[in-house]
Amino acid sequence: MEYLLTGFATALSWQNLLYCLIGVTFGMLVGVLPGLGPSAGTAVLLPLTFGMEPISAIIMLSGIYYGAMYGGTITSVLINTPGEAASAITCLDGYPLAQQGRAGTALGVAGIGSFFGGTVAIIGLAFIGPPLAKLALKFGPPEFFALMVLGMTMVIGLMGKSVLRGLIAAFIGLNLAIIGMDPLTGTVRFAFGVEELSNGLDFIPLVMGMFGLSEIILCLEDEMKAETPPKVRGLLPRREEWGPVTKAIMRGTGIGFLVGLLPGTNSVIPTIMSYSLERKLAKDPSRFGKGAIEGVASPETANNAYCGAALIPLFTLGIPSSPTVAILLGAFIMHGLQPGPQLFSKNPDFVWAVIASMFVGNLILLFMNLPMAGFWAKMLMVPYKLLFPIVLAVAIVGSYSVNNSMFDVGAMILFGILGYFLKKVEIPLAPVVLTFVLGRLIEDSLLQSLTLFRGDFTLIFSRPIAGTLLVLSLLIFVASVIAGLKNKKGALASDVEM
Numbered sequence: 001m002e003y004l005l006t007g008f009a010t011a012l013s014w015q016n017l018l019y020c021l022i023g024v025t026f027g028m029l030v031g032v033l034p035g036l037g038p039s040a041g042t043a044v045l046l047p048l049t050f051g052m053e054p055i056s057a058i059i060m061l062s063g064i065y066y067g068a069m070y071g072g073t074i075t076s077v078l079i080n081t082p083g084e085a086a087s088a089i090t091c092l093d094g095y096p097l098a099q100q101g102r103a104g105t106a107l108g109v110a111g112i113g114s115f116f117g118g119t120v121a122i123i124g125l126a127f128i129g130p131p132l133a134k135l136a137l138k139f140g141p142p143e144f145f146a147l148m149v150l151g152m153t154m155v156i157g158l159m160g161k162s163v164l165r166g167l168i169a170a171f172i173g174l175n176l177a178i179i180g181m182d183p184l185t186g187t188v189r190f191a192f193g194v195e196e197l198s199n200g201l202d203f204i205p206l207v208m209g210m211f212g213l214s215e216i217i218l219c220l221e222d223e224m225k226a227e228t229p230p231k232v233r234g235l236l237p238r239r240e241e242w243g244p245v246t247k248a249i250m251r252g253t254g255i256g257f258l259v260g261l262l263p264g265t266n267s268v269i270p271t272i273m274s275y276s277l278e279r280k281l282a283k284d285p286s287r288f289g290k291g292a293i294e295g296v297a298s299p300e301t302a303n304n305a306y307c308g309a310a311l312i313p314l315f316t317l318g319i320p321s322s323p324t325v326a327i328l329l330g331a332f333i334m335h336g337l338q339p340g341p342q343l344f345s346k347n348p349d350f351v352w353a354v355i356a357s358m359f360v361g362n363l364i365l366l367f368m369n370l371p372m373a374g375f376w377a378k379m380l381m382v383p384y385k386l387l388f389p390i391v392l393a394v395a396i397v398g399s400y401s402v403n404n405s406m407f408d409v410g411a412m413i414l415f416g417i418l419g420y421f422l423k424k425v426e427i428p429l430a431p432v433v434l435t436f437v438l439g440r441l442i443e444d445s446l447l448q449s450l451t452l453f454r455g456d457f458t459l460i461f462s463r464p465i466a467g468t469l470l471v472l473s474l475l476i477f478v479a480s481v482i483a484g485l486k487n488k489k490g491a492l493a494s495d496v497e498m
Contacts, residue, residue: 004126007352011360016059016353019052023060024361027067028368031074038068039323039433040215043207044395046331054335055350059357061331065324066118066307066358069267070365073110073300077103089271093288093295106296108236109245111369113301115362117253121308122358124257125315129351130344132316139341141448142460146469147317148442152435153473153480166480169422169431176201176432177439184447196407203330205399205412206436210429211323212395213416216388218423241293248278248294252301259302260309267322270306271299308358314339315351318441323429326437 010016030041042064049057077094090110097106139147152170179190180200191197252274259270278294279285288295311328313319318340320326332339337347344351399412419429453459461467 003352007356010353011356019056019060020357023063024067027064028071031068031071040211042327055353063361077106089275089299093292096291109297110300113249113297114304115366117301117305118362120253121305141445142463142466145445146466150469150473153477165427170435173432173435174439177436205408208395209412209415210419214419217420245297248298249301252298253305256302256305257309260306267303267306270302274298274302323433326433
């Protein structure tokens with residue numbers, strides 16, 4: 001509690017309050033505008049944090065992450081277009097409520113649920129994080145290698161429409177990660193005589209291109225047009241609705257928090273799980289899809305609870321659980337911080353200031369969502385032909401500012417084109433970025449383990465924790481392959497019947 005109070009003192013300084021406000025406001029904007037997600041928004045602002053203090057930089061970038069979860073609800077409810085993937089399930093009941101003239105109620109319930117779920121998750125981060133970090137201090141290189149393999153295996157199994165596509169994406173990310181100097185021998189790999197590649201690819205041009213530029217190209221291809229949203233009135237549910245809404249918020253919080261603790265998951269999973277649970281528990285499941293208020297409350301609570309909980313593996317184990325958290329991991333490293341077990345002991349001022357800022361950010365977002373919902377709805381009318389050139393200009397300047405090099409701008413453009421084609425063939429980008437970030441860390445821990453065991457890889461299995469995690473990784477991979485084959489057979493069977 002003493003550390004947390006010290007964190008509040010730091011987070012409530014006017015500079016950090018300003019950065020928190022900038023982060024959550026930009027996050028809301030990113031969530032509101034279809035075509036831009038939290039990954040793209042975080043990637044675009046990442047270069048702007050170069051000259052900032054680490055605490056201020058991570059406070060601002062974290063604000064974008066959880067702020068986008070709030071903003072994505074507005075487009076889902078008002079124009080049936082999710083601002084980001086986690087809000088897609090909200091369209092099912094949020095938009096029908098808006099058509100019934102209850103857009104304000106849907107947004108109000110989503111705002112209250114998001115605040116509650118996010119706050120509970122941050123409390124969990126504050127109280128679960130330190131003991132988990134102490135436990136993880138017992139990990140050596142073999143355990144870290146096994147843990148990261150587990151995280152990557154779960155990513156491959158859960159991202160995309162097939163395991164094969166997930167494997168292709170992970171293979172691309174790992175190959176990009178090993179470009180540059182070998183950490184053991186000093187040999188330069190895959191540089192092809194290009195001097196700029198001798199130190200490896202830079203993280204910022206990669207994420208800005210894959211997430212920012214590729215989204216712009218896709219949106220321009222679809223010729224997205226701004227829509228006039230309905231008016232927002234009455235933010236609170238009816239008296240008889242408070243009971244079901246409260247229960248839905250509680251269940252959504254539990255599901256989102258538990259899923260967020262698992263490395264390799266994403267924010268879409270808890271929203272689907274919570275929505276499905278509400279339908280199963282409802283006395284009249286036929287209401288869902290036609291404007292059931294619980295169908296908005298539960299998934300919106302779950303995705304914000306997930307966001308806070310997803311930071312627990314990052315802070316305590318150094319494992320990113322989603323593309324946006326992977327970008328946050330890159331920001332940590334860029335500012336000289338190494339997420340993991342020693343973060344709480346070596347940088348307590350930083351950790352607790354960031355945790356405290358999330359409490360503050362959630363309060364700011366509650367105000368932004370309830371009284372200001374109508375203002376954010378008007379942002380939907382910004383013409384995309386004005387918005388996208390601004391985003392593109394920021395991406396170009398951001399890429400150049402990394403090393404003051406046009407090479408990075410060219411790399412950003414190439415990665416944007418690569419990201420566009422990967423999306424067109426439905427290869428997920430999340431495993432690419434996650435394996436790129438984790439690739440070097442996995443390589444370092446593997447080389448340290450092999451040095452420890454004098455080149456005998458099988459001895460890693462002799463360590464109880466490392467062996468258990470590797471066996472678990474294998475089981476998850478096999479289960480994912482079997483599930484993928486079953487889905488493929490089911491799809492073929494339905495095609496034959498048609």
